[in-house]
Structure formats: C-alpha cells, structure tokens
Amino acid sequence: MVKKNRMNRAAAAMGVAALMSVAVPATTAHAATVAPRIDLKVLVVDDGGSSVGAITAELRDTGVPFTRIDLGSASRPVIDAAFLSDTVSGRPRAKYQGVVLPNENPFGTGSAEMAALTAYETAYGIRQVDAYTWAHPEVGLEYTDNGGYTGTLDGTQAAVTAAGKAGPFGYLGGQVTFEDNSPLIPESYGFIAKPMAGYTSLVDAPVGSGRGSLVGEYAHDGRSELVVTFGYNQYQQQFRLLARGIVEWLTQGVHLGQERNYFAVHVDDVFAPDARWDKSLNCTPGDYACAGGEGKESTIRMTAADAQYLAQWQTSKDFKLDLLFNAGAGEEWKTENGGTDALTTQLLADKAKYRWMNHTYTHLFLGCTQDVSVNPWTCTKDAQGQTLWMSRADISAQIRDNNNWAASKGLTTDRSELVTGEHSGLKTLPQQPQDNPNLAGALADNGVKWAGSDNSREPDQRAVGAALTVPRYPMNVYYNTGTNAEMADEYNWIYTSRTDGGSGLCEDNPATSTCLPAPLDTATGYLDYIVPAEAKTALRHVLANDPKPHYVHQSNLAEDRTLYPVLNQVLDTYRSLYAPSAPIVNQSMKATGVELQRRAAWNKAVDAGQVTAYRIGKDVTIKAPSGILAPVTAPNGTKKQLLLGTADFGTAYAGTRSTWTGPELLQSAVTLHLL
Template identity: 45%
Template sequence: MTRTRRAGRALVAAVILLLVPAALPGTASAQANTVDLRLLVVTDAGPSVEALRTLFARVGIPVDVLDLNDPGRRRIDAALLVDGAHAHYQGVVLPDHAPPGLSAAELAALYAYERRFGIRQLDASATAKPTTGLVEPTPAVGYGGAFDGGTAQLTPEALAGDFAYARGPVPFSDDDPAVEDSYVQMATPLPGFRPLLTATSPDGTRSGALAGILTDAGREELVLTFSFDADARQLQVLAPGLVSWLTRGVHLGFDRSYLAVHIDDVLLPNVRWVPGVHCTPGADCPPSVIPPPDIRMTAADVAYAVDWQRRTGFRLDLAFNGAGSVAADAGAGTDPLTAALVAAKGEFGWINHTWSHRYLGCVRDHDLTPWSCATLPILGWTRYISGGIIESEITRNVEFARRNGLPIDPTELVTGEHGGLRAPPQLPDDNPHLAGALADAGIRTIAADGSIEPGLRPVGDAVAVPRHPIDLDFDTATLTETIDQYNWVHTSRADGGNGECEADGGCQRPAAPGTGYTDHIVPVEADKVLDHMLTNDPRPHYVHQPQLTEDRTLYPLLDRAIGDYRGWFADARPLITPTMTQSGHELGRQQRWAEAVAAGRVQGRLEGGAVTVVVDGAPLDVPLTTGPAGRTPDGAAFGTPYGAGRSAWVPVTGERQLSTTAPERT
C-alpha cells in the first residue's frame, strides 16, 4: 500500500533473567541458539515504517537500520543475519510485505532466517492481496479509503494475547478535516490469516480485517493494511501490542504512560485578559484600558478540586506562593483559600513555587517592548538577581509550608516564569547566581519550560526537568476570556488573530464564541496531552490557578484526555503520575540509556530462555521488559507488571550476574 501520509565483548556487566517467550510451532529448540535483543528495520523512508522506527527509539529498543534508498546499502544475506547458531536480530520490520527495493534473493535469505530461529516479521504498511493473506477489496467486498476519526476493534485473539493491555476500541486519527489522515484497506481473510484488528466502513455496509497474522510455512508475519505516522492515534494505542508481538514479549526497553499536572501560582492572584482588546494589563494593554479584577481561587474551588480528584483517581500538584496567602490575610484578617487548602493538604501534591513569584533571572527593563535585561551604566554588564534574593525566595516558601503542614519535597522548586534559567533571546544563559543559590537552599530538582528546552540538563548540582505547557494561559479563567485569548494567539490575521502563527504555518480555525471551548479547544489541547501520555514521556504538564476557578476550564480538558485513555487501555496499564523528582529521574535514565545504545555500549541476547545484557564502560541502568512469566533466579517475579508483561530498570554496577534456567523452547 503506497497511500499514506556485534560489537566488542569486554564484559563489564551481565544481567541474566529468566524469560519464557512464546514458542512458534515447528521452531527448533532455542537451547542451542542465541538471539540478539535487537531489531532489523528495513526502511524506504515511508511514514509508516519510520513511525515504527520512532516507536522503538521511544521505548528504548536497539535497532539496526537498512535504508533501501541507499545504493551502497548492505545486502541482506546469511552473513548479515546469523553467525552459526547466533541470530543477530529478534525481529524484522519491513515497509511492505515484499518491498520493491529488496531482491528475491534477499527475501529468501530473510525468510529462511525467520523460519530457522522463529523470528517474527512486521509489515508496516502492506496492500491487502492474496500474497498478504487477504482478498483484495473491491467496490462490492471490503473497503479501501479514508477512515479519519473511525474506530476499529481488536479481536478476542488479540485481547487474549499481546494486546491484553487494551480494552478493544482503536481510534484512528483525524487531525485535519481538509486532509486524509488515515487510509485503510478492510479485507476478507484467506486461510492462514488470523485477524487481530477489524473495522466497518464509514457507510456501515462493509467490514474486514485491518491487521492480522499471516502464517507461511513456519513463518509468522504481522500485516498492517492502514496508514499511520509517528503521532497517529492508531499507532499509539496499538504500539505496546505490536512491540510485544514482534519481540515475543521480551526486549530491551521500558514503556509507561505518564501524566502529571502542575498548577502554578496557587495562593496568588493573576491579572486578567481583556477580551476584544486582546491584551493583559501590566504587560501589553494601552493605558486607556481599565484593569479588570484579578483572578484568584476560592475555598469552593478547593472543594471542587478535591471532589474531582476523588472521582477521577487523579492527583493534581499545586505549585504555591506563600506571599499570596500573607497578602490576603493582611487585607481580610483571614484567608479562606489558605484555610481550605491547608484543611485539604493531604489531597494534593505540593511544590515550592518561591515565596512571591519574583522573576529570578536578570533585572528587567520594561521601558522596552519586549522587555530586556537591564545593564550597569558605562560597563554594560547584565544586572542579575542576586543569589541571596534567590535563596530567600526559596527558603521563605519552605518555611511557609512547614508552618502550615504542607507535605512538600523541599528539594523541588518551580521558579516564577521559570526565572533564573536561560530564556533566549533576553536571557541566553542561566543567571550565574542560580546554581549556587539552589545548592545553598538544598534544591535538587528545578522546573524548566519544555517549550524552550525539552531535554534534562544539570544546573550546578541540581537538574532542570522540562515541563509541557498546556495551552490555557495564566490570565484566563472564563470561557469567554479563554476563547478570545486562544483565537488571538492561534489564528491568522484574516481570521482575527495576531497572525504570529502564520510564520510556521500553525494557524488554526477560530474557536466559535460560546461553544468553541468545548468543541474546538478541548479536543485540540487534550490531544496534545494524549500525545505525551502515549509516547513514554515522563515530563510533567503545567497550567495556572485561574484554570481551577470561575469556569474551571482545566477539568473538561483533563476529563477528555484521561477519559479517552481509560477508554482505550485496561486497568493493567494505569496512568503513572510521577512527582517532579521522579519525572527527572525517569527522563534521566531514558536519556542515558539512549546515549549508551547509540554509542554501541549495550548488547543483549536471549539464550535458552535467559536474557544476558552486556554493558561496556560505565555503570548503567538497563531497561528490560519480559512476558508475564519473567522470573529472577530465586523464583520471584521479575520487575513489576504493566500492560501485557513485566518490566524494570536493572541497575548494573561492575560485573553482576543473575543465573537462571528456563524450560526449553520447542
């Protein structure tokens, strides 16, 4: 289908774990064979096979890539695939059933290899035809065409096996009504083809298989007859099962679905967007605009948040500024919001957001638009906020938390506007006083803006953890304000926006007054959150306290994202809500693992039902996923259950072996 959008043996560490992979009937005993835990990806640069390549990288599975567009590429033969009884790949991915770039001799070598070792093959985007085990669709039988926004269904066989983590429905992407996002072929299976995914045509008159297993003389080939790219929802929902099937449930790599949401500015008031004028007082409103009332949560909002969390089983993390409480107390004698939050303190996560939300980068010069960093006269040196002020902003808020019994981790910090960290163009480098002040205040984890720097990085002895912004701004609390502000930022000048989106072609259609939040903004922004949830991304998300008050705009968005997730995934694959420290720890392990794999420092092999992982060089946390029967040498279950298997990061220091035995593979 064309429509679609060995390495050195210096042993530093060995980890042997008992695994009992499924056996392919007719396969010779694996006791005498060794299979490397590595995939061979043959690509023609098409979006579907490249999407699978991206998927394997996200999970952390080592791959070798053979590019069919490279005239000097390595040819597939026995020498590439096997060395005696040592198979070099545990699975093979092709762009199609028999891509034009592979010769008959190469396919024959590949098929012989797959039969000998029981290696499975995944066809990224195949055409439904007899050679792929399907009846080619015709106008009368089957269906070939657009399936944007459609829903397919996993079969009982799929749900009883590698797709047991799923509930059954598989949504197909519909990102742009003007573009065909998802092309499918629904076809009738021929003998030897076992459907795993089926669907009915958009007009409801025809149905057929979209994916299934083709058995061919001792080989198993998973055929996909639908299009997808790396961000397609159908791939994201099917991904864990595709990986499990291809690797027989045993592979290097670790995959979870994460969602953490930070609520910044809790206890503070926020300025309010002015609809129609399209500005924020104190930032870009003309002097003639009278500032509307500030936005601040109430005790009723706290009660609503507690009830929502209990109903959904999801925790919100509140990033608070103690100065907001003190200011409210001074004006009223008591602060009902503080009292309500303290009374419900065990319901939430809590994060230090500094005492007063002061910007901790440079001293700002607001005489210029946009602002710039103030400089010392004559010398021209940048004026930075001092280390003493930074430390005071941190420690005063920690003291506030202790006085009120808020269960914070005092080593975590979110600065106001992520201040102190580099923010080009105004602040190209970190405030040079920041790292020292963080160390003096005991901070080990500081939040960064993921839209500016998506990777984890050190800040002195601390680590900066990127957070994804949810596109509901700090100055909007009502639906009217939210729609007006969203349209101003995200639409073209012709549609009434500021037109900044035209520079990168990212303009959206306007959200309609009144209904636009529910029928446009929520689906768009919830889909962005889901993209992170479904791609092994541990970075937190953040919004601000105005989204929890007045029209409480955050909840419909989270209800959509969490509800969709739980509608597609069974309880065996729950959402993980990490703390900020846990997010940084997980992201750091992912980055170090990816670097080690790219540097060729890691080898893994399956032999006689046991896995051996070899790491050259420095100690490394090794991610390993097994089937549900994975065991450690003492007979305990390996790792923790998640989805259809078990998985864990195994810390390896020096030379470490865990000897096991396993039943012979027959």
Template identity: 60%
Template sequence: MKRTIRTTALLVGTLMATIGLPAATARADDPAPRVDLRVLVVSDGGPSTEAIAAELENAGTPYTEVDLADTGRDVIDPGFLADTVDGRPRAKYQAVVLPNDNPFPTGSAEMAALVAYEQKYSIPQVDAYTYARPQVGLNAAVGTGYAGSVDGVRAEVTQAGRAGPFGYLEGAVPFEDNSPTVGESYAYLSTPVAGADFVPYVQAAIPGRPTMGSLVGEYRHDGRRELVVTFVYNRYQQQYRLLARGIVEWMTGGVHLGADRNYFAVHVDDVFAADDRWDSALNCTPGDVDCQPGEGTPNPIRMVPADVDHATTWQNSREFTLDFAYNASGTVDHREDNGGQDSLADKLVAERDQFRWINHTYTHGFLGCVQNTAVVPWTCARNADGSTRWVSRNEIADEIATNEAWGESAGLPLQSSELVTGEHSGLKVTPQQPEDNPNLGPALADTGIEWLGSDNSRDPVQRKVGTATTVSRYPMNVFYNAGRAAEQVDEYNWIYTARAQGGSGICEDNPATSTCLAAPLDTATGYTEHIVPLETRIALTHVLTNDPKPHFIHQSNLAEDRIAYPVLDGVLGAYDALYTDDTPVVNLRMKDIGVEMQRRALWRAALDADQVTAYRIGDRVTVRTPVGVALTATMPTGTQHDGTGFGAAYAGSLSGWASADGLPYTLDLPASAGAPAAAVEPGGTPAPTSAAPRTDVPAGVEQQVPYGAER
C-alpha cells in the same frame, strides 16, 4: 539506539532473546541458539517503517536500520543475519520489520536469505504496510473488499487480538480525521483466503458489505509468522499510537529491552497567589508586563475554598493527583490586607495531604535579569558598562528558602529537592535573555535543589543547571490569565486571528503556527466546541507517546468557571475508554519524572556507545551494562531475578528499571515465554514471494495533518 549498518559487525549493545527453535530444524545435540533482542528494520523511507523505528527508539529498544535507498548499504545475506559465537549459533535479530511483505525484486537473494533465516530461528516478520493479496493470506481488496480512505473509521480489536498482543486495549481503535479536505489514512480491508492460517487482530467493517476486513493480522505459512498490516500510518497518529505497543510485543514475544508506559501529570502553578486577568478591551493583562505601565485596572483571579473542595472531589473520582506549585507570599500578603484572614489558605492547608506540593518561590518574582518593564515588550536592565544586570544569588536563594520554610511550617508534604521558578525565570528566555542567569546555578546549590522545572516550549532537552537537572513541562493552552471560558476564548481569538479580524497577527508573521483560526470563535461556545477538543488531543498525544514530561496550568484555571477540568476530563476520559484497567495512566511527581528522564538519557548513551550486552538462551536472559547505568526491559509475567519478581506489572507484562552494577544480570523467564511453534513446518527454503505491489499513501500521512502545536 538505532544502528545503521554499513559493515557487517558483531552485534554488541543488545539484549538477546531466543524466540524458539522450530522442531523441524533442531537436533538433540544442537546447542540452543542465542537470538539478539535487536530488531532489524528494513526501510524504504516510508512513514510506517519510520513509525515503528520511532517506537523502538523512544522505548529504548535497540534496532538496526537498513535503508534500501542507500547505495552503500550492506547486502542482507546469511552472514549479515546470523553467525556463531562461542560455538553456539547466533541469530543477530529477534524480529524483522519490512516496509511490506517483500520490498525486493521478484527472485531476490536478499528476500530468500530473510525467509531462510526466519524459518531457521523462528523469527517473526512485521509487514509495516502492505497490499491485501494472497501472498499475505488475504483476498485481494479490489472486488471482494475495500481500498480507500479510513479517516474517522472506528476499528475494533478482535477477541484474538485482546487475548494476544493487543490485550491492553478495551477494543476500540478510532482513526483520526483532523481535516475534511486532506486524506489522513488509507487501508486495504479484506478477508482471509479460504484455508489460510490467518488470524485478524484488528479489523473494521468493509463499506457496503456485511463483513469485517482485517487491518492487522497474523499469517502463518512455510514455517514463518508475519504480522500483516494493511493500513498506512505515521508515528503521531492516534490509531498507530494505540497499536504500537502491541506490534512490538508481537514481534519480540514480549521479551525485549526498553519499556513503554503512558504518563500524565499536571502541575497547577501560583497556588495561594492570584493571577492577573485578561482585559478584553485592551487586549493585554493589566498588572502584568504585556500592558503598558499604568494601563488598565488589575482584576486578579484567585481560588476560593469551594474550588479546593471541587479539586479534591475531582481527584478522588479520577484517582488522579494534582501537583500544586505554591507561592506563600500570596497568603501572607492576603492576610495582611484582610485582618489576618485567608479562608483559601486555611482550606488548602487543611486539605494539604490531598495534593503533591512543589516550591514555586516565595513571591513568584522574576529571577533572571532585572526587568525593565517601562517598555513593552520588556527588556533586560543594563549596568553602566552595558552588561546585563542580573538578580543576585542571595535574592534567588532567599526566594527559594523562604517559601520552603513557610511550606514546612504549614505541614505541606514537600520534596525539598524540587523547584519551579516563577515563569521558569532564571533560565534563558528569548529574545530578551538568551542565557541563564549565572547566579541561578549557585543559588540552587545553596538551597539543595536537584530538580528544576523548565518550559518545554523553549527548553525541551533535560540539562544541568548548577546542582539541578531540568524537568521540561508542557504548557497547556489554557491561559493563566483566564478564569472564565469567555475570557479564554477572547484572548485565544486575539492571539490566533489575523490583524484584519482584530487579532495579533502572529499567524501572519509565523504561518507555521498550527493553532491559527480562519475566523474568531464564538465566545459563548468556542471554548467547549474548539479549544477543549483541541487541547485534549494535544495532551492525549503526549500521554500516548511514552512521554513522562508533566503539563502545567495555573490556579486561575481551577477557579471561577474551572476551565481546566473539561480538558483534564477529556484526556482521562478518552484514555479510560481506550485502555484496560491493567494499563493505567502513570501519574508521577516531578522528581520521579526527572529520574525517569535521567535514566533514559544514560541508557540511550550506553546503547549508542555499544556498552550494553545481553542475550537469551533458553529461558534465561543475561544482561551486562556499565556501572551506574540502570537497564530497562519488558518481560512476561512470572519473570524473576534471583528468585524475586522483576519490574512491575503494566499492560499485561512486567517492565521497569534494574541495576546490574556492571555484572551479569540474569532473568529467568516463565515456561510460557517461548514463542508459539510455527503453524507449517518448513520443507526447505521456498522461493521468495513476488515483490509487493505499490501501496497508496495519502498526503496526510506523508506530512501529519496538525490538530495543534507540539507543546
């Protein structure tokens, strides 16, 4: 999606958008220009321009990056910015992102070219992070405002911001403060210069003063529009994640390739079965492979009917659906041991339509190599010739088919194309099994599996396995072998503390582990005070980054103390407090997540190969894509294709996928989709403003302050 320019070339692989032609530059006989929906990102290597580029990349919005530190880069001149195609003037970029309001030396011809280009084609400019000063419509922060840390500050979207590009937010923009010892954000808070056409969109209180200072605002001057951002950020920080969508919508006028939604799905594994329990004395899990054979007494955790009632009540209150990955042998074996009775299974089957169901194999057996569990850690068993001994194709197929047959007989609303194997087994797992079981792919073909769950912590990239395509899942750090909060904390302490503190020493062996503890947590309070907020923030980060991958927990976490719910409530509660009702969490089932990821991969490949062409002239957008590649775009409400509405409503816009079938795909925009007229009509090309002064970037922005590992 990114193109780094080294030679001036025709811009192919873009959706082109006319942002509007200023009246002062247009004549009645001039053809309307076409303006490419490619964004020009001029980077100085700082975190803020990198963050905007990452947002464009992730959404599937084409952009060209010019690295100012690259001595071989192209010069930004009139020919670089615009040309003529088929007798029609073409602006090659619909928006310009600069590190600040002017990253070039004073009097720069490149800045002069950008100014003239923005005036002529009404191209908006984003100042990714700039100093508050009169050149951007703000009073200097020193003396009348504030320059300093804004860690932990609660900023607010203004009324103009809610009516404009940030209308998807409820109002609050909380700034992170993950470490009391590391600066994580820095801002220049100031008020607009008297008489300047400056509209604050996001602001915060100026310390020690009764006034608010702008953090994000629009400045109109000399026939140009600038989005002036006066705080620094990186791509991961929550404050930026909240505002990223609005920054892109502002710069593109709401007409662009790509889409950004907030996704959250939660898979609950091992339903009907029981999960082994952590032993706080042995620091392992009797009955599982981390304990020495025969060590300890298994004490399994299994849901009861009241836990099902709680799950359905919770779902209804949150308007959220859980995905239950089930192992039918869990109830078959339970009935055999209990005179044919299983009140949990009876309750789950009676409430089956409340949940989505996924085949998790019949016995939850390990489907990779045959495990040698006589040693800890386990190893792969070997044949006489030294080769790996694999679970057979027939055994794998039987695990899949038997579980599906039981689910169908119980009336579970299944998707037969979905599968999650026990422990994601069959897929590679290091260090013991560095390759997939070669029998897995054929068994998936035998049973019609198209979507196969994988563990994102070890297999994050979507790939083909036989007939199936993987769907990576984020493991939540709510342990499968804990039904009680105290058990969770005890195991957490053992994993993440030093050997001298009675821990495993994993953090001593791998200092990069970001969930390490300086001291053990209190088993009575550590779950609520430390683990829940931490896991909430980690999961919420995934939700806010346009990431459809599901998370997974286990049925044990819905039983006993029901320790999963505080984390899930934390994620959904925090989300609801931040976003408006027209920007809901998108809760997809596994196959739909797989399709989304697959479409994105095809779209990205087509963009990178310059196989997509699109443009806007007036109120019509025309797009061409290769056969078999669906296009993704975001358009204003009221946009139509052949008289039918495009996409689906989300965050005040329309977005979605559409098939062009290799032919031109046209979109008719509503009349309101034109960009606002410039506040001041240009009177020739003014001299570019002076180079922007150096801004402060704290250590916690240059290198993210972790609050937990990416999972």
C-alpha cells in the same frame, strides 16, 4: 495524508516468485542440540515511508535497540546469511530478534536478500512485521474485491478481536478509532479484507455485512508475519494505540526498552492571584506592556469553594494534581484582604490530598534585573555594560522561605523539586540568553536537584550546576483567564488574522501557528473548539511514552473552572481506550526527572555500542556499562537472578512486567529466567 501503496490486482498476478532455495546457515546445524543465542536487537529495513518511520520512532522512544538499513542507499550492507547470523563461542547466534520491513518483500521478485531473511526467520523463529501492505493472498488475505474494502479509513471504528485481546493487544479496551481531523483532508488509507487459511485477524473493522482484517498474524512456511494493511504515521492515534502491541508481537514479549502512559498536571501560582486579560485592551493590565491598562488591573484567585471542588474532582477521577505554591504571595493577599483567607484554610485542611511543590515564596523574577519600560523588556546593565542579576542570596531566600512556610503548616514537600516563577533564572530567549550565573549555587544551597523548565523553550533535559531540568508542557488554558469567554477572546486575539480583528501573530509566524478561518464564538468557542483541541494534544503526549508534566495555573481552577473540561476529556477518553492493566502513570516531577536522566544515559550507551543483551532458551542476559540501568520488558512470571535465589522481575503494566534494572550484588550482568 499517508500515501497509499500503488498496488493492484494486476501486480498480484505477477505475484512474488517462489523463494530461492537457500541453505540454512551452517551454524544452525547445531540447533537441535545447542540452543541458539538471539540478540535483543531489531532489524529495520527502511524505505523512507511513514509507516516504517512510525515503528522506528516507537523503538527509539521506548529504548529498544535497532539497526536501520536505508533501502535506498547505494552504500548499505547486503542482507545475507553472514549479515544476519554467525557463531559466538561455538553457539549459533541470531543477530536480530525481529525484522521490520516496509512490506512483505521490499527487495523485488526473486530477491536473494528476501530469501536470506526467509531462511533466517525460519531457522531461528524470528518474526517479521510488514509495516504496510495491501490485501492479497501472499499475505494471507483475500483481494478486497472479494467482500473487502479499499479506500480512506478516516473515522473508521476498528476493534481488537478476541485473538488480539488474548495476544499482543490485550492492554487495549477494545476500540481503535481512526482519526478524522478534517472532512476536507484524507488522513488514512488502507485495505479491509477477509482472512485466508493461516491468517489470524488481530484488529478488524466493519465491511459490508461482516468484518475484515486491518492487522493480523499470517503463519506460513514456518514463519510468522504481522500484516498491517493501512498507512499511518507516528503521531496518529490509531498507530499510538497499536504501537506497543506491534513491538510485543515482534519481540515475542522479551525486549530491551519499556513503555508507560504518563500524565501529570502542575497547577502553578497556588495561593497567589493571577492577572486578568482585558478584552477591550487585548492585553493584561498589571503584566508587561499593556498600554492603557493603568488602573484597570484585575486578578483571578481560587475561592474556598473552588478548593472543595478540586478535592471532590480528584476523588471522582482518581487523579492527583500537583499544587505549586507561592506562600508569600498568599500571605500578601491575606494582609491586603482583611487578614483572613478561606482558600488557604481549605487547601491546608485537605493538604494530604495533593502533591505540593515549591514555586518560590513570592514568585519574583529570578533572572536578570528587568527593564520593563521598553517592550519587550530587556536586561538592565551597569555602567560597564555588565548584566545585573538577582543575587544568589535573594534567589536562595525565595526557595528557603517557601520551604520554611510549608514546614510550619505541615505540608509534605520534596525539597529536591523546584519550579521558579515563569521558569525565571533559566535562560529566556531572546532577552536573557544564559542562565542567571547565581542560580546554580542557590539551587545547591537548598538541595534542589530537579528544576522545572518550559518545554516550548527547552525540550531537552540539561544541567544547571548539580541540578537537572525537567521540561514541562504548557497547556493552552491561559493563566490570565478565569472564564470560558475570556479564554475564547484571548484565543481569538492570538489565532486570528488582523482583518478578523486578531493580532496577526499567526500570519507573522505561519511555520509555528495556524490562523483560525474565523473568530470563535466567545460564548461557545472554548468548550466547542479549544477544549477538544487541547485535550487531543495532551492525549497525544500521554500515548507517546512521554513522561513530561503539563502545567496550568490556579486561575484555571477558579470562576468557570476552565481546566476541568480538558482534563475530563483526556482522562475519560484514555480510560475508554485502555484496559485497567494499563493505567495512567501520574508521577512526581522528581520521578520524571529520574526517568529522563536514565533514558539519556541508556540511549548514549546503546548508541556507543556498549550494551550486550541476548536470550538463550529461557535465560536472558543483559550487560551495560557500570552505573547504567537497562529498561527491560518481559512476560509475567519472569524471575530475576539474585546472588542467592531469585525474585519476581519488574512491575506489572499492560500485561507484561518491566522496569529499569541492573546487576545485583557481586554480579556483572542482569540474568532473567523466563517462565
């Protein structure tokens, strides 16, 4: 639960004392004739609360530079005129383009620091976000005992107002529903109140017979504050929906950093069969360590009808899946089943409808030689105690043969992309604590630049020789299940206690797993419980500017077609929340790899203080180290200066234009001209 502010009407009676009379910095005396320079950086004053933490996370995750002041630190700098502004080459400079505070005055009554901020914001037209405050006249709102509401907001159906749609929240569809994950736990607390003069409500909610504000702009005394009257954290959906707009309002639509809503889904093992979960044995015959499973092996594989359904579904949802294929495994299946394969025939007939990616020829384990006679398996060693590894030639053959098969069938692939079976070849803890030393060479032999990895093991991008990894999120739609009942049964085994008939893994690892209070009904549990939970997790990634792809398996498109309910819920929910101006970005793994690489380089340059960016009037200048592209967001109509003339800047998304950009030919900096 987000802790509520301990504020009351009595405290309001004391009020905020009249701001101290502080002279505008001397440098602003030139403002009438010399436009000030405003640096593209945000000042964050942090009290340690979750609301400021959420905004800070949004700035960090989207690439917006900021300076954080720890309000509780005895060694923090004093916020005064010299801290906020100075003069550069005879021009007055505002060091921050926006200010984020925990509330409207976190420094205390009569504070010289708040007076300095007020003077600064007034002089330079800088906006301020009050991350979380209560409803009272000092922020332009009536007290809640005058037709308002104070209390929990779980499940509240808030909405973007007409002013919000015309302003910073125009990328939303309209509704902002507050999460209500448990009826037993309060999750959000806040104040719904009536606006006073000078206050424009941007997000409101029902209260009594009318509506009251939850987010609004309070214009007063030559300043503008964005007033938020509910608590939140960075993961809650209501904040994720509003986060972009908060930053756009704060920066007046011009800032470093950019944001997209990404969703890509990889379907592994296409053409290959997947082993099936055994409900009586609680393991998977044919896989490792399934006691009693000998002779009980069963597999799951798509049919031609499943492939036809996939093509139809993609068209109906305007969403493309990535098919990661094992051609050799498919050829083996065909040989073992009479020499014909209707599935492959159908998928190849529709080949232009999909993105195809190399998943190796026969899905071999590309790491160490495994000893599967023990549980868990171990790496086999030679007489000298050295680990035995799959050779570079054998790894290369797995990559090359799959590429050659694809070429022979007219499949369009990007040979720089590869996901190995089980992400093998990459380190696999605890058994294989290092990459196969032959992997990097084999990737280079085949021109692989982007290698899929498992985000649950390695969430950060890293180098494998000349290649870079692209972490992928595993979805809790299991590879070894083809039906809803199998999914619920295996889920029960993993997430119920031993006394309830489960494995007890959730009891053994309480820090990473929570036990179900009772086993799911295997007839209804998948659709009623697992699908909503998994869709919510995936949607959280989508709303967090996170480009990492998700992955499932071809078995999830077969039999009961268990994947579709999850995808339908993610896509349908997203499209009900967002306007058409902010579509889901469904991009390739290579594009995601490039995005992650650029973000890492940008963050490193920002952290090292190597980026200079500022606005003077309608001109924006950005300087970064050579070779480093900058993420930039600007209003529609912005032009980029070329050597000769200008060009439209960036690409349209969510009502603004943004892109990664660098200097043009013979230029040392990026120059943008605002409309």
